[in-house]
Amino acid sequence: MYKSNALFILLIMLFFGCRKKEWNSFYGRPDNLAPPIYQVLDGRGNFKDLLAVIDKSGYKETLKTGAGYWTFFAPNDAAFEDYFKSNNMKGVESIDSATARAMIQYMLIYNKFSKSTLNDYQATENNTGWTLNAAFRRRTAYYTGFYKDTSDNGPIEAIASNRNNIASSLTGNYISSDYNNKYITYFIDSYLSSAGLSAFDYNYFYPNSKYTGFNICQAGVVSADIDAENGMIHEIDKVISPLPSIDEYLRKQPQYSSFWKILNRLYTNNTVQFIYNEDATQRYQTLTRNSDKVYVKAYSPLLAYSPNNENFLKIGDNDGQQDCWTMFAPDNEAVDAYVKNTLLKYYPSLDSVPISIITDFLNAQMFPTAVWPSKFQSTVNSFSEPARFDPSSNVIDRKILSNGIFYGTNKVENADIFSTVFSEAYLNPKYTFMTRLFKTAGLNLLIGKSNIPVNIFLIPDSVFAAAGFTYNSSSEEFKYNGSTNGVPDRLDRIIRTCVYFGNYKTETDNLSGSGIVKSGDADGEGEYIKFNNNEIVTSGLEDAGLVAHVDSSKTSSNGKVYYLNNILTYSENGIGYQLNKLAPDETSDFYDFWEYLKNSTSLFNTSTNEIIGLTGYSTLFVPTNAAIMQAVKDGYLPGDQSTGVPKFNSTSPNDMDLVRKFIQYHVLADHTAVPDGNTDPMLYNTDLQNDIGVTYRVRVENYKGSMNLIDDLGRTAHVIINQSNNLSNRCVIHLIDNYLQYNKD
Numbered sequence: 001m002y003k004s005n006a007l008f009i010l011l012i013m014l015f016f017g018c019r020k021k022e023w024n025s026f027y028g029r030p031d032n033l034a035p036p037i038y039q040v041l042d043g044r045g046n047f048k049d050l051l052a053v054i055d056k057s058g059y060k061e062t063l064k065t066g067a068g069y070w071t072f073f074a075p076n077d078a079a080f081e082d083y084f085k086s087n088n089m090k091g092v093e094s095i096d097s098a099t100a101r102a103m104i105q106y107m108l109i110y111n112k113f114s115k116s117t118l119n120d121y122q123a124t125e126n127n128t129g130w131t132l133n134a135a136f137r138r139r140t141a142y143y144t145g146f147y148k149d150t151s152d153n154g155p156i157e158a159i160a161s162n163r164n165n166i167a168s169s170l171t172g173n174y175i176s177s178d179y180n181n182k183y184i185t186y187f188i189d190s191y192l193s194s195a196g197l198s199a200f201d202y203n204y205f206y207p208n209s210k211y212t213g214f215n216i217c218q219a220g221v222v223s224a225d226i227d228a229e230n231g232m233i234h235e236i237d238k239v240i241s242p243l244p245s246i247d248e249y250l251r252k253q254p255q256y257s258s259f260w261k262i263l264n265r266l267y268t269n270n271t272v273q274f275i276y277n278e279d280a281t282q283r284y285q286t287l288t289r290n291s292d293k294v295y296v297k298a299y300s301p302l303l304a305y306s307p308n309n310e311n312f313l314k315i316g317d318n319d320g321q322q323d324c325w326t327m328f329a330p331d332n333e334a335v336d337a338y339v340k341n342t343l344l345k346y347y348p349s350l351d352s353v354p355i356s357i358i359t360d361f362l363n364a365q366m367f368p369t370a371v372w373p374s375k376f377q378s379t380v381n382s383f384s385e386p387a388r389f390d391p392s393s394n395v396i397d398r399k400i401l402s403n404g405i406f407y408g409t410n411k412v413e414n415a416d417i418f419s420t421v422f423s424e425a426y427l428n429p430k431y432t433f434m435t436r437l438f439k440t441a442g443l444n445l446l447i448g449k450s451n452i453p454v455n456i457f458l459i460p461d462s463v464f465a466a467a468g469f470t471y472n473s474s475s476e477e478f479k480y481n482g483s484t485n486g487v488p489d490r491l492d493r494i495i496r497t498c499v500y501f502g503n504y505k506t507e508t509d510n511l512s513g514s515g516i517v518k519s520g521d522a523d524g525e526g527e528y529i530k531f532n533n534n535e536i537v538t539s540g541l542e543d544a545g546l547v548a549h550v551d552s553s554k555t556s557s558n559g560k561v562y563y564l565n566n567i568l569t570y571s572e573n574g575i576g577y578q579l580n581k582l583a584p585d586e587t588s589d590f591y592d593f594w595e596y597l598k599n600s601t602s603l604f605n606t607s608t609n610e611i612i613g614l615t616g617y618s619t620l621f622v623p624t625n626a627a628i629m630q631a632v633k634d635g636y637l638p639g640d641q642s643t644g645v646p647k648f649n650s651t652s653p654n655d656m657d658l659v660r661k662f663i664q665y666h667v668l669a670d671h672t673a674v675p676d677g678n679t680d681p682m683l684y685n686t687d688l689q690n691d692i693g694v695t696y697r698v699r700v701e702n703y704k705g706s707m708n709l710i711d712d713l714g715r716t717a718h719v720i721i722n723q724s725n726n727l728s729n730r731c732v733i734h735l736i737d738n739y740l741q742y743n744k745d
Helices: 002-027 037-044 048-057 060-064 077-086 097-106 189-194 199-205 246-251 254-263 278-288 332-343 355-365 421-426 429-440 461-466 487-496 502-507 539-544 575-582 591-598 625-633 653-665
Strands: 070-075 108-110 121-123 129-131 137-139 146-151 154-160 183-188 214-216 219-228 231-236 272-276 294-299 325-330 395-400 404-409 454-458 469-472 477-480 499-501 514-518 528-532 535-537 548-555 560-564 618-623 667-669 682-689 695-703 706-710 716-718 726-728 731-736
Touching: 037 048, 037 060, 037 070, 037 219, 037 231, 048 060, 048 070, 048 077, 048 097, 070 077, 070 219, 097 108, 108 137, 146 294, 154 278, 183 189, 189 199, 199 395, 214 231, 246 254, 246 325, 246 404, 254 325, 254 332, 254 355, 278 294, 325 332, 325 355, 332 355, 421 429, 421 454, 421 560, 429 461, 429 469, 429 487, 461 469, 477 487, 499 502, 502 514, 528 726, 535 539, 539 575, 539 726, 575 591, 575 726, 575 731, 591 618, 591 625, 591 653, 618 625, 653 667, 653 682, 667 682, 667 695
Parallel strands: 070 231, 154 294, 325 404, 454 560, 618 731
Antiparallel strands: 070 108, 121 129, 137 183, 146 154, 183 214, 214 219, 219 231, 272 294, 395 404, 454 499, 469 477, 514 528, 528 535, 535 548, 548 560, 618 667, 682 695, 695 706, 706 716, 726 731
């Protein structure tokens, strides 16, 4: 029995021994597999200091057992020798465990990358996969975590926001599962070539380092692509310590304290708030056995980005690999002068400045993308404006940081919004009504650009209020005499009468003379105004017997601002209202035309004073009484053909049709023409069509101070300047010395 059992055990041992050899042969560690990172470093012999730091950091087992998958930027012993000298340290014994841990974590990035794959962007959004030569950063194993800060209630335990300006909820700026890991920046020749960069962009930040085509921050790669079981090692010649974020760096730099205070306003018009977070508090209390609460430092959603967010946009999990923030921080002298001379031009203190002005000032300095030294003029901020700095003379401090690029400057990025004609309304609380109107009409996007020449008129809030206009900020509604009915269109016409582009800008550069000029879009139609010795007349003011006086003016970067004492109203009367004023009796050269028009029941509405069917912009050419008599003689108007005496009130269908055709041929439809020389000679449609719908046209030869009309038969009429340029509702009325003939055939 005993012998049989022993034999049985021997057989089993032989069986499983054979199976174990098969198992090891199939599943065992291959003989050609490289050792883990720790053993590779140990075997190379020139990483003794790094291994000692790893031991002290607590990462020995992680890197020794093959756990995880890493890329490790490994400083050699020569790098540590330089590090100890420059920091007055005896050696590794001078590095405490917390510093050692931070150092190792920051030089460790997730996943295994060779030099050839490190600059490829690992896209997760839309499952797009890898994008070659599109990455210059990688997320490290290091994060800052909890830190001490000061809220409006005093010292607190805080944690940085890890999302960019999400204001949808109280926890929107912080995701508990995301530790806000820092990024490390590297410079590889293939990426720089693809991005149009060069060694200049590297050495601008690291003037004491040689660009080798593969650099990690200030370090050069001595030996790349050292394979290990649990990752890849790149030997570097300098020690890299964790870099601060833009927020962390600025907080500790006194030369930017004025800018920092504006960026971190806690009270009135705050740009920062500290939001209590339950998850962060529980984690902190578990780790520290401390009962303190933790607050997330959240920057205003009005800012271009959160300077303490390490994650970039986080639209895709890895989008921080291919881009980062950029901050241009002006020094105290530059900020203090700009605040005094610009932001506080019309306010007693920053506490009284609207939050939009404060955040616009900050956003001008905050570029939500990487701005490389060679790309200042081609990279834009959220205003679509380039970095207006000279890299040689205006940048006094330059840093690659964990979440972006930092430039300390001796001047402010002077945004167009603070230097153009729009700024005179935007920065002055007396003109908030017009500021809103400019924005509502989208005109701020034009008049607020330094490369678009424009002159504007500004009318104070008090004048609008006296005229019955109000704005309800709660409902975001404009009202006129308590009603919202038709108010948007009314105000849109008024505000567009206050802007002058192109040639019309030039014509309003000096209002001490006299002239007539078109407002609004330089290439489209617009309301006309007349000016004489700094007094402005519009169709509405002319109807009321009023003028708008220019009280003063200022010159800005893109044009001139005129301050007026009255609203540039438009006429709400039909064209007949102005004709009736122009033709009070038979002595007026407008008389005969007006008599024909007002008696034409098929064409003229006597209750509204409007020409039936005529909408939009137009020009009315009125022949003199003598020209009207000639038209009667030629059979183009009813009357005595032998004498030319008009017959104004004929009820004959043929006569009424003659009047209709005559008047319609003297109207330019959908275009207003004045003798300003701003358009080339060309044919324009009239309001007259033949029986098959073909529109008759008139050639208009427009010159500065004169205008000629060529009719359908090649005849010429001249605008009589001293009796022309009469303003009506989207129309100008001219007197001409001849009537216009259309082809009757």
